[in-house]
Amino acid sequence: MRNTYCVTFACRKAKTDREGRAFLSAIIVINGKRTSFNLPRKEKPDEFDKAMKAKRSNEIKSYCETVRQRLDTCANEMTLQDYPLTAANLKEWYQNGHSASFRLTRLRDEYLAVVEKRGVRKQAWYKYMFAMDSLIEQVGDKETKAVTNADVRLWLSAVKAKFEPSTVYGYFTKLKSFFIYAYNAEKIDRNPFGNLRVGRGIKTVDILSDSDYAAIQSTDFDIWRVQRIKDIFVFACNSGLAWTDCYHLKPEDFTERDGHLCICKPRVKTGIPYNSVILPDGVEIAKKYNFDFSALQVSSQSTNQALKDIAAHCGVKSVQRLTFHCARHFYINKLIASGVAPAIVSKCAGHTSFKQSYNYSNLNLSDMVVEVGRHISI
Template sequence: MRSTFKVLFFLKRDKQKKDGSVPVYCRITIDGKEARFGMKKYIDPKLWNIKEGKATGKSAESSEINALLEKTKAGIHKIYRDVQERENTVSAEKVKNIFLGIDSKQYMLLKAFDEHVEEKFNLIGKRIVKSTYHRYYYLRVRLSEFLTEKYHLSDIPLREINYQFIRDFEMYLLTVRGNKQSTIAQYLINLKKIVELAYKNEWIYRNPFINYKIEDEKSERGYLSQREVEILMNWKLDKRLERTRDVFIFCCFTGLSYIDAFKLTKEQIQLSIDGQQWIMGKREKTDMDYFIPMMEIPKKILEKYKNHIFKDGKLLPVKTSIMVNRHLKQIAEICGIKKHLTFHLSRHTFATLTMSKGVSLESVSKMLGHKNIQTTQIYAKMTTEKIGRDMAIFAESIRETERKFVVNF
């Protein structure tokens, strides 16, 4: 059932100033109940049209007041429609309070962010890795800088986050911070998660991301060719670099991420019914199960280090991420590999090489511990070897057709 709704402006003549001007008030009426508030504007009563509820004439004063009244009326009408759409009841007092920004519960962006970041911090080592926490932490830093530089604010109500705010933040990251598009996309994805959480909690009643397209650069995922892997495997290195190289190669043939290789223990190496060794566990990043049959190269690497004692029963000599990345850079230079070696690259290499040798997308997805197969498709690469092999099969299948083809000169 629709309610009766009206917005009127009037003069409060009992509050006349010494110069004769009186304050302009707004009256909101819904279902016969009123709510009033002052417009913080004064006018000469002679310039006021009581019947129309606005200033008369075309003077600068009258034009300024009428423009304010129109803007106020439009804002109140919008609030009324919004509240009516999302709630069963709407009152004049509620509409007034929302318009004046004194709604009983006003949730702030950075305050909500702080609560979320604190929650993420408490989940480190349980459901998320430290890098996930850091992404939210640095996004919070960027938002604070943006609010200060763009709006001169220390925080902003969540309900004021709109399409233009998101667009301005994206431009700030691009032009002021000089971030890459992939970094900007990750920031916006995480901001979207916070805003959608606020929407689900009914702290806001419109999702400003609903029509916002987050652009992400489609960068090619790097990987090593089989030849490059063989070069790394057989190059003579000093003991310090050799250990890091061995772990990297282990991941090239298992698809384990850095953190999962770092935490690999004997309990995760299990035998199947046919006696085959498997690596089984849950991905640290996504908490998804993974099952990886052990090939000879990973087995040989584990055998190499089986008599070494590492902290907490770990099986591999994995250093800190900073040290590992430093080692991998040196290894690439020594071996003449013109690619940026990282443990992401070893994981991409596993996905690419297995699929190029005919392993199905579904199997690779399961071994990588992906939540959905679309993620695996990003990693997969059609190498020239597989394309050549597939086309050779195709050519053989149409050999008879080829023989029947006659070229007339």
């Protein structure tokens, strides 16, 4: 049942063309929510204002009254068909001449355009698209307002069967944002997610073993491209830099503090400052290339493909798939296992808290026994 309903008309001076005319616009307000749209008629704003204030009937007032009556008719049709009567829905119903169709594919396309305008990275944009496409695959391209909590649970069960909890959480939040957008835009009158919640979970991280690292570090390759990728990977294992940070590394970024080679600059991905203390093997790599890493700049795809070949050649078994990010995990885990204070580890890695760094660690029982034995006689 609607509480407030108002239709007004305007002709804005700021929207005039070269002839001084502007489109008439209809303004709909229902329950405090407002929307407007242009009508297929232009008038001069001053003449419009004069006509609307006139006591006698005139052509402009008659035209606006005709539009108002059509809107009233549409509102009554929506009420009879038990369709949510909102300002946005009434606008669509009036313009389409029938029930406003807002299916999942339309919601997907409209919201993805909004996400893209926000400037999100392309990889994140694809995750938004996958979240909605996987729902459409499960329940079909149904009306957005017809999606139920059961549909969301069906989708969630399918996603849980394929991905780890942390990945499921990411897709869950992205899909939920579609429906929050639809609700705020008055496309739906309720959020089908209801009180459904999904925990972040803890993503297990495979850590490159010391023996596998040693095998990679001691192996030389005849192919120069593979050799330089191996070198930059070893450097990352000893500096904790992500691929994009290595890619943008310049000679002037290196500095020496108390006899130790360091890198102090913001991370490319997050802008958070890091203070990497480079370990001995990384120092050797930096000196080998005279601190000029421009010769090592290759794409991340080429890098990870080469690392796949390197892993096979060196017999790497400690990680399921050797990627460049394994080097960052190795460095952080090495600092933690060596007893470096948590706050220092976070600063070296460019994390906002030690909780992020801790998720990269994978201390085994032997490490724990040795560390406890250093402090307590057991």
